[in-house]
Amino acid sequence: MSSMFDSQVRDRRDHTPWARVDVQRFMIHAGWNGTDNPLEQGAVLSVHYRPSVASRMWWRLEWTGEDGQRHNVEAQELELLLWRAAEAEMQARARREQQTQGLR
Numbered sequence: 001m002s003s004m005f006d007s008q009v010r011d012r013r014d015h016t017p018w019a020r021v022d023v024q025r026f027m028i029h030a031g032w033n034g035t036d037n038p039l040e041q042g043a044v045l046s047v048h049y050r051p052s053v054a055s056r057m058w059w060r061l062e063w064t065g066e067d068g069q070r071h072n073v074e075a076q077e078l079e080l081l082l083w084r085a086a087e088a089e090m091q092a093r094a095r096r097e098q099q100t101q102g103l104r
Helices: 003-015 023-032 078-103
Strands: 043-049 057-064 070-075
Touching: 003 078, 023 043, 023 057, 023 078, 057 078, 070 078
Parallel strands: none
Antiparallel strands: 043 057, 057 070
């Protein structure tokens, strides 16, 4: 992740301290994206042992965004992973809206 992206994630997380990303809702929403291509997996959440990080676990989430592109995020904590995914999806949504407005 770039430092700019992580700064945006931190800002989103800090400005909504009472909120949490609902993994089930995110996965269901992401599962509906990309349904035009039945060969694509909707959303995949995985965790692997990784001794080089403090938590000893490494989370990865891959999904098709609203923009139709495949996205993935990784983190050693599930909560951070979900905030990164939320930020990536919100950025994809904003790009799609800009493109849609540009066509009008």
